[in-house]
Amino acid sequence: NAGVTQTPKFRVLKTGQSMTLLCAQDMNHEYMYWYRQDPGMGLRLIHYSVGEGTTAKGEVPDGYNVSRLKKQNFLLGLESAAPSQTSVYFCASSYTVEETQYFGPGTRLLVL
Amino acid sequence: GENVEQHPSTLSVQEGDSAVIKCTYSDSASNYFPWYKQELGKRPQLIIDIRSNVGEKKDQRIAVTLNKTAKHFSLHITETQPEDSAVYFCAASWDGGATNKLIFGTGTLLAVQP
Numbered sequence: 001n002a003g004v005t006q007t008p009k010f011r012v013l014k015t016g017q018s019m020t021l022l023c024a025q026d027m028n029h030e031y032m033y034w035y036r037q038d039p040g041m042g043l044r045l046i047h048y049s050v051g052e053g054t055t056a057k058g059e060v061p062d063g064y065n066v067s068r069l070k071k072q073n074f075l076l077g078l079e080s081a082a083p084s085q086t087s088v089y090f091c092a093s094s095y096t097v098e099e100t101q102y103f104g105p106g107t108r109l110l111v112l
Numbered sequence: 113g114e115n116v117e118q119h120p121s122t123l124s125v126q127e128g129d130s131a132v133i134k135c136t137y138s139d140s141a142s143n144y145f146p147w148y149k150q151e152l153g154k155r156p157q158l159i160i161d162i163r164s165n166v167g168e169k170k171d172q173r174i175a176v177t178l179n180k181t182a183k184h185f186s187l188h189i190t191e192t193q194p195e196d197s198a199v200y201f202c203a204a205s206w207d208g209g210a211t212n213k214l215i216f217g218t219g220t221l222l223a224v225q226p
Contacts, residue, residue, distance in 0.1 A: 033213075040121070042201060042218035043156065058213065090155065097205055097212045098144040098163070103155040 001026050006091050006104035013081045013111045021076040021107050023091030031094045032074035033058075033101065034066060036087040043090065049074055081111045114139050114206040118217030125192050126225050133220045135202035136184040144205040145178060145185045146214070151198045159200075160187070192224045 007022045023032065033048040035058075045058030049068040063085060065077045074093075078085060088108050092101040115138040125131050137145075146161035162169045162176045162185065169176050173192075178185040185204075189196055202217040 035216075040218060042118075043216040045213060045215070048213055056213075059215070097214060100146070100158045100161075101148075101156075101214065103157070105155055 003027065004091060004093055004102050004104040006089075006107050008107060009105065010108045011110070013078075013109065015082060015111060017081050018077070018079050019081065019109075020078075021089055021091075021109075023074045023076070023093075023104055024072055025074075025093040025102070026072060027093060027102065028071070029093035029095055029102075030071075031097060031101075032068065033092045033094075034064070034074065034076045035090045035092065036060065036085075037090060037106075038087050046076065046089075081109075083111045085109065086111045114204075114215045116202060116204050116215045116217040118202050118220060120220060121218065122221045122223070124223045124225060127192060127194060129192055131189045131192055131196070131222055131224075133187045133200055133202070133222075134184060135186070135204070135217050136182075137204040137215075138183070139204065139206050139215075140183065141207040142183075142204040143207075144214075145176070146203050147176060147187050148201045148203065148216075149198045150201065150219075156201060189222075192222075194224050194226050197222060197224045 004025045034046040035043040047066040052071040067075045091104040094101045118135045143164040148156040149159045150156040173190045175188040199219045203214045
């Protein structure tokens, strides 16, 4: 099993550009999450999904959109990137919120 | 609103000493309290968790205690080793009714000096 994978690993964007981060899991998990990690700020939840076709806002959803068209995939979109979105983005998945979350390797995003 | 506070932000101990990290949470409905370890450049991984019907849980050199009345929980690492050096995150579940989620603390950088 590959577990949780993320694409791409690293990306540089210019302000105003758009991009999509892809998360895939092969563990048949219902729940999927997108976090951003900044120094001193811990892991902050951006959006999450409790099943195929569902999405919900987390702590810091502004400037991001998500989609969960297939159970195994969770996409995070930045429509107009800003320097404040420079961060490391982690995807995670779990059976329920009270079970182990398995994290992907992370995507490092730099917005100039 | 939901909130998890974690202290200290950095902790330096000598190899063999104990380390304690403390967290407090705001949602009295929280029932699940995991701890994650993140080594430098790696992804976070679960090391231990505790549920609200248990006051303490141990796994070898790691233990977690929970005080639901005071809404705080702690991670205890005994006989620390250099490989324990990492960032540790606590988290608490938040019951949003139709949906629920985990809220993470801001992390503790633990440095174990050989």
